[in-house]
Amino acid sequence: MSKKVLVLCQRKAGLDSLGANVKDTIVPKIMAIAPQILGDSDFSVEYMSDCRGFSDSDCDVDYKMTLGSQESAEFIGNNKGTYALIILNTCPFVQMNYGLIHELLEPGGKMLFSIFPKDSFEGRNPLDVWETSSPDKIILFNNLFETDSGHEQLYLKKTLGGRKIGKRRSKRVKRLRRKRKTIKKH
Secondary structure, three states, rough: OOOOEEEOOOOOOOOOOOEEEOOHHHHHHHHHHHHHHHHOOOEEEEEEEOOOOOOHHHHOOOOOOOOOOOHHHHHHOOOOOOEEEEEEEOHHHHHHOOHHHHHHEEEEEEEEEEEOOHHOOOOOHHHHHHHHHHHHHHHHHHEEOOOOOOOEEEEEEEEOOOOOOHHHHHHHHHHHHHHHHHHHOO
């Protein structure tokens, strides 16, 4: 079965910040890094961006929206738990809704922060900002690795919640809690 990859904040064609066509520069990098993360699995890549500031002819995406927008509600409902990898390429990392990304990832899914092209940030690393300003990272994801350059960071989706307890155990827990309350009153 083919694994699904979603690339956020990225178009399939058009010019990047340095004036090069992303079809020739950024897309090949994404196509090269995905199998490194997913292994030998077949995969399909989908792109999502609101294309703000670009003409319709320069906006080649599968989904013309941003996560968390009104248009994305149906998309999220239809795609919960279906993506093996979500790549955030030069997204506004601090403003992203990591809860929605967590919902879209399958169990064991991965989230990659990437900066392509690397020299588009003039020596600054926007990933450093996310490290210090997003509490969702600790709750929703485990850090797997960061490259030496700091331009890619890979995270693993955490499984949230505990195991479900049966009715018997639930009743037993309630009885114990009542006993503790009565003991504390005396």
